[in-house]
Amino acid sequence: MTLAAPLAIATSGLAMRFRGGQLAVDHIDLAVPPGSVYGFLGPNGSGKTTTIRMLLGLVHPTAGTFQVLGTDARVLDSVLPRVGALVEGPAFYPFLSGRQNLARCDAADPSADLSTSRSRINHALDQVGLLAAADKRYRAYSLGMKQRLGIAAGLLRPRDLMVLDEPTNGLDPQGTREIRSLIKQIAADGTTVFVSSHLLAEVEQICSHVGVMSTGKLVFQGPLAELRSRGEPRILIRSPEAPAAADVLGRLGLADVAIADGQVSAGLGEHAPEKVNAELVHAGVPVAGLETVRPSLEDLFVELTGEGFDVNG
Amino acid sequence: MSMASAAGVIGRPSAPVRHWLRLFGSELRNVFFRPRNLAMLAVLAGAPVFLGVVLKINTPAPGSGGEGAGVFVGQIADNGVFLSLFAIYVLLTVLLPLAVSVVSGDSVAGEAGLGTLRTLLTVPAGRTRLLMTKYLMIVVFCFAATFLVAGLGLLTGAIFFPVGPVTLLSGNTVSLVAGLGRLVLIACYVAVALSALGAIGLALSAFTQHAIAVMAAVLVVVIVSEILDAVSQVAAIHPYLPTHFWFSFDALLRMPIDWFQVLRGLASFAAYIVIFGAVALTRMRRANITC
Numbered sequence: 001m002t003l004a005a006p007l008a009i010a011t012s013g014l015a016m017r018f019r020g021g022q023l024a025v026d027h028i029d030l031a032v033p034p035g036s037v038y039g040f041l042g043p044n045g046s047g048k049t050t051t052i053r054m055l056l057g058l059v060h061p062t063a064g065t066f067q068v069l070g071t072d073a074r075v076l077d078s079v080l081p082r083v084g085a086l087v088e089g090p091a092f093y094p095f096l097s098g099r100q101n102l103a104r105c106d107a108a109d110p111s112a113d114l115s116t117s118r119s120r121i122n123h124a125l126d127q128v129g130l131l132a133a134a135d136k137r138y139r140a141y142s143l144g145m146k147q148r149l150g151i152a153a154g155l156l157r158p159r160d161l162m163v164l165d166e167p168t169n170g171l172d173p174q175g176t177r178e179i180r181s182l183i184k185q186i187a188a189d190g191t192t193v194f195v196s197s198h199l200l201a202e203v204e205q206i207c208s209h210v211g212v213m214s215t216g217k218l219v220f221q222g223p224l225a226e227l228r229s230r231g232e233p234r235i236l237i238r239s240p241e242a243p244a245a246a247d248v249l250g251r252l253g254l255a256d257v258a259i260a261d262g263q264v265s266a267g268l269g270e271h272a273p274e275k276v277n278a279e280l281v282h283a284g285v286p287v288a289g290l291e292t293v294r295p296s297l298e299d300l301f302v303e304l305t306g307e308g309f310d311v312n313g
Numbered sequence: 314m315s316m317a318s319a320a321g322v323i324g325r326p327s328a329p330v331r332h333w334l335r336l337f338g339s340e341l342r343n344v345f346f347r348p349r350n351l352a353m354l355a356v357l358a359g360a361p362v363f364l365g366v367v368l369k370i371n372t373p374a375p376g377s378g379g380e381g382a383g384v385f386v387g388q389i390a391d392n393g394v395f396l397s398l399f400a401i402y403v404l405l406t407v408l409l410p411l412a413v414s415v416v417s418g419d420s421v422a423g424e425a426g427l428g429t430l431r432t433l434l435t436v437p438a439g440r441t442r443l444l445m446t447k448y449l450m451i452v453v454f455c456f457a458a459t460f461l462v463a464g465l466g467l468l469t470g471a472i473f474f475p476v477g478p479v480t481l482l483s484g485n486t487v488s489l490v491a492g493l494g495r496l497v498l499i500a501c502y503v504a505v506a507l508s509a510l511g512a513i514g515l516a517l518s519a520f521t522q523h524a525i526a527v528m529a530a531v532l533v534v535v536i537v538s539e540i541l542d543a544v545s546q547v548a549a550i551h552p553y554l555p556t557h558f559w560f561s562f563d564a565l566l567r568m569p570i571d572w573f574q575v576l577r578g579l580a581s582f583a584a585y586i587v588i589f590g591a592v593a594l595t596r597m598r599r600a601n602i603t604c
Contacts, residue, residue, distance in 0.1 A: 053601075056431075057434070057435075058601070058603075059602060077437045080435065080437040081436075081437070083435075087432075091429050091431060092427075092429060093343070093427065095347060095348065104339050104343070107338070108339070108433045108438035109332070109438070110332045110437075114328070114331060114335065
């Protein structure tokens with residue numbers, strides 16, 4: 001990739017209002033760098049799938065513009081051959097085998113290489129580990145096999161961009177790991193991967209960038225490290241005299257002091273933890289333990305997208 | 314760019330016809346090798362054989378008969394060719410339209426219901442290209458179903474009854490070869506009539522993901538049309554009904570052929586194909602695929 005390579009996906013004020021008046025996607029500006037693995041995160045119903053459907057030309061935006069691989073949305077079909085896609089779970093013909101299903105996808109491609117169809121199908125099946133089950137009917141596939149066949153359809157020809165919508169949805173940990181390693185492998189070949197998930201933990205290990213959706217809005221976008229660094233470090237103090245410790249922290253000007261389970265916590269801000277410790281000792285507060293923690297990505301994610309209604313239940 | 318240029322070289326959009334033929338072939342395979350459709354075709358194939366057996370056991374007196382299909386019944390004992398015409402006539406009332414409703418109703422709605430429509434469109438198969446392919450598949454199915462009925466009617470007729478020069482409805486007798494030529498023309502006419510019904514099915518199919526609803530709706534169209542066609546009080550609308558000219562193929566059994574009647578029928582079918590084809594295309598191009 002050269003520096004001049006365009007964004008893999010760029011949207012500007014992209015919005016989708018359903019006929020009922022509900023704004024499913026609220027003017028989002030996505031910027032997916034080429035070569036990245038972009039985790040598109042958000043709870044169910046936050047507008048991820050609708051966004052993906054717009055990017056693939058399945059639904060028409062009600063406002064905004066977008067480019068895929070530098071190509072304008074108005075001529076999307078000219079660029080889609082360079083894009084592999086899995087939208088809202090795999091969808092195939094239950095009465096056909098895995099191989100026949102891929103042949104059907106390949107047959108629909110107006111620019112596929114006719115002479116290499118068979119070998120490309122075999123290669124795609126091999127990449128997702130379905131070669132042995134290639135001639136079983138799709139109906140008999142397990143959920144994980146179905147998801148992998150969906151990814152295989154995206155691998156029928158070399159792609160510059162793979163769009164994977166919830167590829168791990170409904171999979172057991174084993175299946176999730178398989179998909180993750182498959183995505184790593186695709187990305188290692190230089191393909192930009194745009195992968196959506198409602199579970200941060202499932203994709204954080206493989207993403208270089210993330211975008212976080214919440215009720216139709218893009219509430220965060222950037223490198224994963226930037227999201228991580230957003231978390232304000234907190235200081236945790238274990239002390240038999242918790243209220244006294246809390247007093248000291250308050251006097252020092254630490255924000256958001258809280259006591260729970262004999263532990264005092266507070267936002268550390270610019271304060272050095274060793275200074276705080278010295279102050280506590282100086283004030284005669286016994287300190288049994290002290291540590292500084294950064295909120296986990298999961299915490300940040302929940303902070304951005306709002307807690308589910310049953311989190312505290 | 315890494316693989317983009319490579320992919321661009323591999324893909325040859327310069328062979329659109331070969332690529333389209335591949336999609337069309339895949340479409341035909343999906344329809345004709347699908348177990349459900351095969352069962353339906355088997356029923357269509359069995360019906361003329363069944364009619365032949367019944368008429369062999371209980372052969373109507375030569376020259377007997379009456380209105381409608383009866384016109385052909387009286388001739389079957391003399392000439393097995395008429396079993397083919399009789400079978401087309403009988404099956405055109407329900408079974409052939411039913412088969413067309415299943416295939417046309419399934420065309421887009423079935424793909425939407427399975428979700429494969431989104432798979433195909435992201436390939437990208439192309440909305441217009443896919444719809445056109447679907448409609449051509451429906452037309453091929455209409456011809457295949459009609460010729461299946463005509464062919465097996467002819468075969469069964471030839472096995473059970475004598476076959477020879479064909480006496481037309483106008484009383485003239487033409488050679489067997491000329492008679493078979495008429496039979497082919499009639500089968501083509503009926504296939505075009507069914508293709509018009511298929512266009513209605515295709516248009517309805519583009520509006521929903523429930524194939525079964527479209528099948529039912531297409532059959533309702535046929536039944537309501539046939540009922541209205543039988544009510545003389547609404548004679549003014551008869552020529553505009555989709556089924557009105559279906560049975561006008563008797564014009565092809567006269568000497569000379571009543572081309573006016575034939576062309577009027579074909580014009581009606583063409584109008585239905587154009588109108589509902591346009592509806593299907595407009596809907597397909599604009600639809601938000603959310604399933």
